[in-house]
Amino acid sequence: MNIIVCVKQVPDPEAPTAQFRIDEATKRLRPSKSVNLVANPFDMNAVEAAIQLKEAVGGKITVLSLGPESSSDVLKQAVAMGADEAVRIDSQAGESWDSFLTAHALAAAVRKVGQFDLILCGRQAADTNAGQMGVGLATALGISCVSFASRVEPRNGKIEVERIADKGREVFEVALPALLTVSNEMNHPRFPTAMKLIAAGRQQIPSWSLAEIGFDAGQLSGQWAGIEETEHFIPRPTTTCEFVEGETLEEAGEKLALRLRAEKVL
Amino acid sequence: MDFTIPKELELLKNMTRDLVKKELEPVANDVEEQSKIPEHLVEKMKQLGYFGLTVPPEYGGSGLGLLGYSLVIEELAKTHIAFFLLISTNNSIGGKPIVSFGNEEQKKKYLPRLATGEWRTAFALTEPEAGSDAASIKTTAVRDGDHFVLNGTKHFITGGPYADVFIVVALTDKKLRARGGISCFIVEKGTPGFSVGRVHRAMGLAGSQQSDLIFKNCRVPASNLLGKEGQGFGVAMDALDHGRIVAGADALGAAEKLLELSVEFAKQRVTFGKPIAERQAIQWMLADMATEIYATKMMLYHAAWKADQGEDVAREAAMVKLYGTEMANRVADKALQIHGGIGYMKEYPVERMYRDLRVTRIWEGTSEIQRLVIAKELLKES
Numbered sequence: 001m002n003i004i005v006c007v008k009q010v011p012d013p014e015a016p017t018a019q020f021r022i023d024e025a026t027k028r029l030r031p032s033k034s035v036n037l038v039a040n041p042f043d044m045n046a047v048e049a050a051i052q053l054k055e056a057v058g059g060k061i062t063v064l065s066l067g068p069e070s071s072s073d074v075l076k077q078a079v080a081m082g083a084d085e086a087v088r089i090d091s092q093a094g095e096s097w098d099s100f101l102t103a104h105a106l107a108a109a110v111r112k113v114g115q116f117d118l119i120l121c122g123r124q125a126a127d128t129n130a131g132q133m134g135v136g137l138a139t140a141l142g143i144s145c146v147s148f149a150s151r152v153e154p155r156n157g158k159i160e161v162e163r164i165a166d167k168g169r170e171v172f173e174v175a176l177p178a179l180l181t182v183s184n185e186m187n188h189p190r191f192p193t194a195m196k197l198i199a200a201g202r203q204q205i206p207s208w209s210l211a212e213i214g215f216d217a218g219q220l221s222g223q224w225a226g227i228e229e230t231e232h233f234i235p236r237p238t239t240t241c242e243f244v245e246g247e248t249l250e251e252a253g254e255k256l257a258l259r260l261r262a263e264k265v266l
Numbered sequence: 267m268d269f270t271i272p273k274e275l276e277l278l279k280n281m282t283r284d285l286v287k288k289e290l291e292p293v294a295n296d297v298e299e300q301s302k303i304p305e306h307l308v309e310k311m312k313q314l315g316y317f318g319l320t321v322p323p324e325y326g327g328s329g330l331g332l333l334g335y336s337l338v339i340e341e342l343a344k345t346h347i348a349f350f351l352l353i354s355t356n357n358s359i360g361g362k363p364i365v366s367f368g369n370e371e372q373k374k375k376y377l378p379r380l381a382t383g384e385w386r387t388a389f390a391l392t393e394p395e396a397g398s399d400a401a402s403i404k405t406t407a408v409r410d411g412d413h414f415v416l417n418g419t420k421h422f423i424t425g426g427p428y429a430d431v432f433i434v435v436a437l438t439d440k441k442l443r444a445r446g447g448i449s450c451f452i453v454e455k456g457t458p459g460f461s462v463g464r465v466h467r468a469m470g471l472a473g474s475q476q477s478d479l480i481f482k483n484c485r486v487p488a489s490n491l492l493g494k495e496g497q498g499f500g501v502a503m504d505a506l507d508h509g510r511i512v513a514g515a516d517a518l519g520a521a522e523k524l525l526e527l528s529v530e531f532a533k534q535r536v537t538f539g540k541p542i543a544e545r546q547a548i549q550w551m552l553a554d555m556a557t558e559i560y561a562t563k564m565m566l567y568h569a570a571w572k573a574d575q576g577e578d579v580a581r582e583a584a585m586v587k588l589y590g591t592e593m594a595n596r597v598a599d600k601a602l603q604i605h606g607g608i609g610y611m612k613e614y615p616v617e618r619m620y621r622d623l624r625v626t627r628i629w630e631g632t633s634e635i636q637r638l639v640i641a642k643e644l645l646k647e648s
Contacts, residue, residue, distance in 0.1 A: 014287075036280070076277060194315035194328045197281055201274025 001059035001154065001176075003050040004113060006106055006121045006137065007043035007078060009071045011035045013126035027232040029127070039074040042122025044081075044189035046182040049152055050120050051082040051190070057154045059117075060084045064109050066102055067091050072205040080192030080200035087113075088207040095210075099128075100224065101217055103136030108213040110141060118159065119179040123148055134181035144178040150185040269567065275334045282341040285314070286349075294346040298618055301472040303348050311353060311383065318381025320357045322365065325377035331574035332508065336515035336566060343519025347622040348473025350516050355425050356380045359509040359630075360387025363433050363450060367493035367501050372452065376431060388429035389509075390420040390453075390479055391502050397422075398635045400435075401444035401499065405481060407436035407451060412488045414438075414451060416481040419463065424629075426477030427462050430455045434481070435502050438495055449498035452490040459484030470621035503580070509630045510583040511573065514566045514590035517626050518559065520619055521594040524601040525555045527616060531605055542604070551600045558593045565589060581643040588636035591626035598623045 011020075011031035019032040050061045063078040063086040065071045075086035089109050091097060097105075110116065119141075121134035131147075138145030151162035155173065163170045164183055174180075192200070210216070244259055246252030260266040271279070289307065297303055311317065320335050321327025330338070335357060342350050355361070361380045364372060379385040396403040405418025416436055423432075432453045439447030453460055463478030493501045529552060532543035542548045569582035598620040602609040609616040627633045 038280075073273070073277060076273075077281075080277075191281060191285055191310075191314055193313065194278060194281075194319055194330075195323070197277050198274045198328055198330075201272075201277045 001053055001057050001118060002116045003053060003059060003061050004110055004116045004119045005043070005046050005050050005061060005063045005078065005083065006119065006133070007047065007063055007065045007074050008040045008122070008125045008127075009037050009065065009067055009074045010040045010125055010127040012038045013041065022232050022234070027229045029232065037070055037073070039077055040122050040125045040127075041189075042124060042126070042182060042184060043074075044077075044122075045184050045186050046120040046122050046180075047078045047081055047083060048187045048189040049149075049180075049182050050118075052187065053118070053152065053154060054082070062087070062113055062116075064089060064106060064113070066097070066105055066109070068093070072207075075205045076200040076203060077192065077197070079203065079205075080197040081190055082192075086205050088205050089213060090207050090209050092210055095217060098227065099130050099132035099136055100227075101220065103133050103140050104220055105210065105213070105215045105217075106133070106137050107140035108215040109208065110137070112208065112213050117176040119143075119177070121179065121181050123181040123183045131181070134179060138179035141177075141179070144174060145180070146172055146174060146178070147181040148183045149180040150183050152180060152182075152186070269564075271333075271337065275330075275337055278330075278334065279337040279341055282338050283344075286341055286345045290342075290349050291345040294615065294618075297346045297348050297473045298612075299472075303352060303473050308352065308383075311349070315381070316353045317356045317383030317386075318377075319353070320365065321361060321377050321381040325373060326381040327377070332511055332570035333567065333574050336511060336570045339512055339515040340519040340522070340566075343516040344523040346473060346618070347471060347516070347520070351424060351471065351474040353383075354512060354516075355387045355389060355429070356383065358512045359389035359505045360425070360429070360431070360433055362508045363389075363492055363501050363505045364452070366504055367450070367497070368452075371489070372492070376452065380431070385430040386425060386428060387431045387433065388423050388425035388479075389433045389505060390423050390426075391435045392422050393419060394421050398632055400502065401448070403435060403437060403448070405434070405436040406440070407438050407449060407486070409438070409488070410485070413485045414449075414488060414491065416451065416453070416459070416484040416486055418481050420479040420481075421463075422466065422476050423479050424471075424474060424476050426479055427465055427475045432460075432479065433492065433501075433505070434479075435498050436481075438498070442496065444499045446496035448502070449495050450492040450501040451486050452492055453481075453484070453486055457484055457486060469624060470618070471625065506630060507573075507580050507583040510587035510636070511566065511570050511579070513626055513630045514562065514583075514586035515570075517590040517594035517623065518562050518566055520623055521555070521559050521562070521597040524594075524597050524616065524619060525552070525559060527614075528552060528555065528601045528604045535606075548604055551604060555597045555600055558597065562586070562590045562593050581640055584631070584636040584639040584643075587630060588633050588640070591623070592633055594623050595627060 012035050015035040019035050020029050023030045054061055061083040063075055063083045065075050066089045068091055072088050079086050124131035135145055146161045146163050148164040149161050150164050153160045159174050161172045161174050244256045246255050293304055315328055318327030319330045323329045364376050391400055393403050407414040407416050434451045434453045438449040459482050461480045463480045465475050465477040532548050533541050535542045566586050569579050569586045573579045601616050602620050605616050608614050
């Protein structure tokens with residue numbers, strides 16, 4: 001099975017909130033210098049899923065990332081885990097990226113890679129949490145898509161996919177080629193061995209320019225109405241304190257439970 | 267001056283940070299309470315190659331130099347010290363002598379097993395009457411045909427109860443001592459005449475064990491002589507130079523963690539209507555901690571890099587060990603003071619780290635011995 005995995009480098013989502021501020025000019029969340037750049041956690045679930053599929057049925061794993069030079073670190077990590085090839089698509093400073101353009105650029109890169117059976121993406125990136133890119137990529141390529149996948153198994157040339165639904169789980173039989181957006185429930189990404197990580201760290205990750213994949217943002221942006229982010233703010237939490245009283249502890253507990261239910265906490 | 271860390275080392279440092287955060291730190295309290303690292307984590311560390319970081323690739327390791335290894339230890343030191351001790355003997359004072367002085371046969375037999383963690387090592391120099399004055403060891407090794415017969419007692423040996431392979435320093439010529447009368451031997455567990463003595467009860471270091479080792483007419487094949495006969499003091503000192511820089515890396519990592527905990531705590535803890543972080547008394551402590559940490563980091567990275575270039579770093583290693591471990595103890599003291607009462611309690615890691623860091627001013631040569639080494643080198647030059 002030939003699998004393509006799309007990964008993204010993001011500011012460490014576990015860094016303290018105090019280390020982020022909103023840049024008024026660009027309306028983007030800006031991390032402070034002390035926030036490390038890491039692999040988007042969901043994308044590492046996708047890499048792990050690809051490796052497990054390869055271990056089960058064989059094949060080849062190619063990892064793609066659209067981003068600046070530093071994104072190579074995430075690709076090296078994926079190679080150390082067990083991916084066969086990795087290519088960075090240079091995002092070119094000055095370009096303004098959103099889910100739509102990213103999906104189309106990655107679609108162009110996928111076409112350049114050529115033959116594939118399955119594309120895996122993380123369910124969302126931990127920086128914007130838009131969750132649109134995977135679905136957008138499937139649309140751009142015109143292939144089937146299952147989002148929020150929590151399990152995938154090879155089944156006679158097809159795959160069986162379990163999806164996290166609003167209530168419960170759904171199971172699909174999916175013909176290939178297809179794209180899955182992978183949720184963290186699917187697996188625990190492995191740590192690479194020190195030896196493989198060092199070897200991957202010393203590797204040069206090839207990069208393709210936008211011209212090389214035949215992508216022109218200017219041409220595309222004329223084809224859609226477009227979205228512009230006009231404001232980015234952190235809502236101020238309001239705190240009120242309410243005492244739930246009762247004659248006995250049991251009564252107070254019962255009243256508290258009812259109150260919590262009214263607030264839809266329970 | 268370029269202090270950029272090579273990419274592969276940066277990635278390994280980051281992975282170790284991740285491993286500490288996700289897998290090791292969550293069990294730190296259990297390690298302390300049960301004085302044992304959960305078996306599945308020992309296995310994981312083996313699988314990920316942490317036992318063979320400094321073993322050359324041709325023997326199954328990652329071939330890291332001192333800078334790379336120090337970067338890993340700096341991260342590992344941010345959780346329970348048992349994890350550092352778990353991998354430090356194979357990578358440093360236990361394995362390094364075989365890497366540097368072993369013959370091909372010895373390297374082929376031991377290094378691949380040390381790299382996978384199948385075998386664990388211990389370094390046996392210290393004796394009841396020979397700690398700082400290592401050259402006054404009493405353990406003897408007398409040649410008898412194709413064997414050496416060892417007699418004597420070692421103590422405070424980290425890993426004594428569970429190591430498989432011991433690097434044992436013994437006297438082969440009582441008159442010559444450090445000037446050619448000391449030799450190093452590889453002794454395997456189970457060699458007749460070798461036994462593990464009493465296990466010490468330490469102030470800290472839960473999850474590891476230190477013990478006596480007893481040699482009673484212990485016959486060691488002459489092929490287990492490490493380096494040449496009479497070269498043993500040099501073998502031991504070379505291992506200690508390596509170990510001293512690593513001891514500095516451990517102290518640095520622990521100090522960084524204590525500063526991080528202190529900053530976090532100082533911002534949250536409110537007294538007299540303000541977070542204590544807004545009080546100058548606390549700010550000055552934090553500033554001093556950060557400054558000393560920065561100084562240690564620069565010393566350590568530079569000394570480790572110099573060692574990797576093949577330069578003799580005996581003096582720098584002593585400086586890194588002296589300054590780094592004394593610094594970490596000062597940082598631990600301030601961290602505990604900033605935390606106040608809760609810092610003294612076992613619910614917070616500060617109390618544990620404070621205890622565990624105390625030994626770092628003693629092991630791999632006390633602070634006083636480091637000063638002696640530095641002064642000796644200094645006076646030799648002028």
